Amino acid sequence: MQFLPEEIYKYTVEHTQEEPEVLKDLDRDTHLNVLMPRMISGHLMGRVLAMLSKMVRPKFILEVGTYTGYSAICFAEGLQEDGHIFTIDKNEEIEEMAERHIERAGLNDKITRIQGIASDIIPTLEKKWDMVFLDADKKNYDLYYDQVFENVNKGGFILVDNVLWSGKVVGMHGKKIDADTRAIMDFNKRVHKDERVENVLFPIRDGLMVLRKK
Numbered sequence: 014m015q016f017l018p019e020e021i022y023k024y025t026v027e028h029t030q031e032e033p034e035v036l037k038d039l040d041r042d043t044h045l046n047v048l049m050p051r052m053i054s055g056h057l058m059g060r061v062l063a064m065l066s067k068m069v070r071p072k073f074i075l076e077v078g079t080y081t082g083y084s085a086i087c088f089a090e091g092l093q094e095d096g097h098i099f100t101i102d103k104n105e106e107i108e109e110m111a112e113r114h115i116e117r118a119g120l121n122d123k124i125t126r127i128q129g130i131a132s133d134i135i136p137t138l139e140k141k142w143d144m145v146f147l148d149a150d151k152k153n154y155d156l157y158y159d160q161v162f163e164n165v166n167k168g169g170f171i172l173v174d175n176v177l178w179s180g181k182v183v184g185m186h187g188k189k190i191d192a193d194t195r196a197i198m199d200f201n202k203r204v205h206k207d208e209r210v211e212n213v214l215f216p217i218r219d220g221l222m223v224l225r226k227k
């Protein structure tokens with residue numbers, strides 16, 4: 014989902030840095046061979062994530078929701094030289110594709126993929142995060158936020174995708190509030206009020222919440 018009028022979106026993409034070739038191929042491969050390709054970050058969001066990573070220059074990044082590896086490869090562009098990304102996904106079927114493209118991007122030694130249920134894995138990781146990207150099941154955003162918070166460095170960032178949820182958070186597409194929409198609405202409200210962080214909700218693509226730990 015993206016909220017910009019088509020013409021503005023097209024103009025925005027035309028005036029944004031092109032995707033590196035490896036990401037173009039990964040996007041194509043995902044659309045041809047994987048279920049629900051709309052889950053991929055894609056060109057504009059990918060460039061936003063890469064730019065944010067370059068601005069922050071993180072050492073350790075945690076990503077929850079690898080999918081085919083697109084966003085992890087984007088984040089790697091801004092890593093410190095000795096930095097590392099840990100990325101979690103429960104879906105075994107897409108592992109091979111993520112592995113192949115991460116290898117092609119020359120990032121095998123920079124990105125560790127962990128297959129499993131995120132809430133089981135997160136507490137086992139003992140790193141201090143400069144950046145966390147939550148992009149998995151929406152009903153657990155709240156839990157992941159709690160699980161990672163202590164280990165986010167002061168001044169570190171938590172990015173959370175799909176927080177506008179196709180506009181359902183404001184009742185677009187009908188008034189019925191399903192479980193995922195409710196979870197996202199509650200999450201947005203909670204983090205907006207959380208005095209331990211500063212936040213901006215960017216209306217990019219399906220909504221990106223950016224939180225900075227004070």
Ligand SMILES: C[S@@+](CC[C@H](N)C(=O)[O-])C[C@H]1O[C@@H](n2cnc3c(N)ncnc32)[C@H](O)[C@@H]1O
Nearest residue numbers: 052053054078080083084102103104131149150
């Ligand atoms: C929206 S996709 C991630 C997209 C990816 N970050 C990108 O930008 O291309 C969400 C992913 O979260 C994974 N996922 C969903 N629930 C999960 C859970 N409980 N534990 C681990 N991964 C989960 C799904 O298998 C899916 O691949």
